[in-house]
Amino acid sequence: METGWILPDLSSEVTRGFWDGCAAGELRIQTCGSCGAMRMPPRPMCPACRSVARDWKTVSGEGRIWSFVVAHPPLLPAYAEIAPYPVVTVALAEDPTIRIVGGLVGGPNLTADGVDPATIEIGDPVRVVFAQIEDVTVPRWTGPKWA
């Protein structure tokens, strides 16, 4: 069903490992098949060693809020429906220079409504959760503050 959300095209061989991971309930970060360096966002070549060999590493899904916003209208209708909503950039526990962006959710149903924006602070611990939109599974984040 068309939701009005903007979603990834899942057909790219370079990026789909990330989205496949989400669908399997895992946060997978692209790594270099040659030197092992992690990189985000995914891309064809490793900037450290110029290898095009690529792999995916499943990480813990733990991290800390690096920064956040609270989005207010004007927004596209599907987004305006849940506004104002928080979005966080999370620095991963395994390597804080690898960062992932996602909605911050809480409460029993893990929704944006379950988060009081006034309680969000940079440095707060969070863990990944997953939500399905149409045929795509996207990462979101929650933490003990918003249980």
Added chain:
Amino acid sequence: MTRSIRDQTAIVGIGQTPLVSKGGLPEDELTLACLAISAAIDDAGVSPAEVDGLALFDMEAKREVEVARNLGLGDITFFAEVGYGGGAACGTVGHAAMAVAAGQCDVAVAWRARKRADKRTRVWSQSPKRLDDPDQWTRPAGLLRPVDEIAMLTRRYMHEYGVTREQLANVPLAFRRHANRNPKAAMYGRELDLETYLSARWISEPLCLYDNCLESDGALAVVVTSAERARDLPRKPVYVHAYAQGLPRQHQTMSSFFCEDPLRGPSHAAARRLWANSDFAPKDISCAQIYDAFSPLIPLSLEGYGFCERGEGAAFTEDGGLEWDRGRLPVNTSGGSLSEAYVHGFNHVLEAVRQLRGESTCQVPNASSCLVTSGECVPTSALVLRS
């Protein structure tokens, strides 16, 4: 033999249409482009047939062929397009100057025409529903608009350096004060105070309404020729002293929170080359026209271009630090993107020329050099102009 283009070329003509944010203009982009270029050619005192170089944004709705046919230009021997929207304005002027200096053309025109006053024209609202580009790492998460991406960076900047909203407010308040002296500015006659800023509606926290530029309809153009030819033309030449582009290592456009050092933006890359090719250092600059699609880009750019250390950009704005009559560095003296109009920062080039001709409505006494910058957080460009 020098490898730089220092003072080999000059801006000898400027032209523009009205710049209108509310209600827009009836003309289409091509008409607006032709009107602005026509005015710039007349201001320069050259004939259309002499124009043999064109430099434009790759986002221009109508390109070289249409513009040349409408204006009756002669044989064109140089044409170049610069990418990345807000990062391109200084780039088009720089490309024009390089082409003239290298002997690829004699009289070059650079311009920008834009129709964005109508809210339905917002690029973010027309995003494809499925993305195969880097936006797929932000849009599905809810970072839909440029303001959301800049807000993410701003929150981190405020956290790392203890920056307050009152300090951010110094930027739109200073530029509004300048716009109130510029009858051609969209916000002419509309004052703004701190209380209004602090109580304004949020767009993307920590950024509010007044941290956002004024999407507008309008076009602006400049004419560039050799320094030698410039001396025979009617207007006081404004020399292209130094020029640089900047695309820093491991850059991620508009989403620098994916970079290793997110607060070191493209300005840092451009600045290194710019000042290396300039006789002036930041401390010698009379005034600056700095790209301001969003207010936090001002402190970030002040740091990037070396007017202060990293983390000191917000403090630099205090006590009227950006204001035309009392500032450490008068910035955006026509009102900038926040209060004159947002035309991808091309109005900043024209205001620099007016300052160096002594014709600004916020004239800095004896202004002899001006820094102009294009977008921060995108591959960018910058100019040092001098009288």
